[in-house]
Amino acid sequence: MTRLVLMGPPGVGKGTQARIISEKLGIPAISTGQIFRTNMAQGTELGVVANQYISQGRFVPDSVTNPMVAARLSSPDVAEGFLLDGYPRNLDQAHALRDMLASQDAKLDVVIDINAPHDVLVEHMVHRAQIEGRTDDSPEVFAERLHEYHRKTEPVSTYYADQDLLEVVDGVGTIEEVSGRVFAVLQARTVAV
Numbered sequence: 001m002t003r004l005v006l007m008g009p010p011g012v013g014k015g016t017q018a019r020i021i022s023e024k025l026g027i028p029a030i031s032t033g034q035i036f037r038t039n040m041a042q043g044t045e046l047g048v049v050a051n052q053y054i055s056q057g058r059f060v061p062d063s064v065t066n067p068m069v070a071a072r073l074s075s076p077d078v079a080e081g082f083l084l085d086g087y088p089r090n091l092d093q094a095h096a097l098r099d100m101l102a103s104q105d106a107k108l109d110v111v112i113d114i115n116a117p118h119d120v121l122v123e124h125m126v127h128r129a130q131i132e133g134r135t136d137d138s139p140e141v142f143a144e145r146l147h148e149y150h151r152k153t154e155p156v157s158t159y160y161a162d163q164d165l166l167e168v169v170d171g172v173g174t175i176e177e178v179s180g181r182v183f184a185v186l187q188a189r190t191v192a193v
């Protein structure tokens with residue numbers, strides 16, 4: 001049973017690491033960004049709303065995001081744990097998550113915060129833009145996403161550090177190097193063996 005949160009700025013490679021960790025630990029990776037993109041591609045009501053914010057590099061409102069996560073965390077496949085990728089992204093979401101888990105008598109085990117300098121993030125974004133063609137991977141929108149991250153998400157790191165849940169991992173290097181660091185941290189916390 002492992003309950004994990006994966007944090008880090010846009011472009012740091014959270015999604016890639018989330019897939020690797022989720023496979024190795026046998027727990028579902030829940031990416032709020034991916035849920036929004038799937039809904040946008042399907043043209044659902046949620047997707048139409050989410051797109052108004054995502055295309056500007058802004059966060060989708062908590063009134064939309066929190067109930068969506070609450071619903072996802074009550075499905076049966078998360079009974080053995082989960083990895084949240086891209087949630088919580090602000091302090092209100094962190095408090096909402098705490099309440100969702102408390103209602104199930106559950107707590108987080110660890111929060112992994114992957115970090116990298118600005119130029120590395122931009123490099124990843126440019127590379128991903130060529131492959132995936134996400135509309136929010138333009139230089140202007142990416143700058144706004146970084147701004148939102150610094151203003152709203154960094155306080156979440158402090159919130160978890162104060163609870164001794166935070167592990168900061170260097171995100172510079174190959175995918176294998178970074179996942180090696182993540183697993184070293186998980187082993188030290190006896191979250192993974």
Ligand code: ADP
Pocket residue numbers: 008009010011012014031032033034036053054057058059060061065085086087088089093136145
């Ligand atoms: P990245 O971490 O590279 O920004 P994501 O796929 O996690 O990529 O997120 C893409 C976009 O989806 C964000 O810029 C934001 O607009 C929206 N989003 C994702 N997660 C959340 C969240 N927890 N709260 C609000 N908006 C979110």
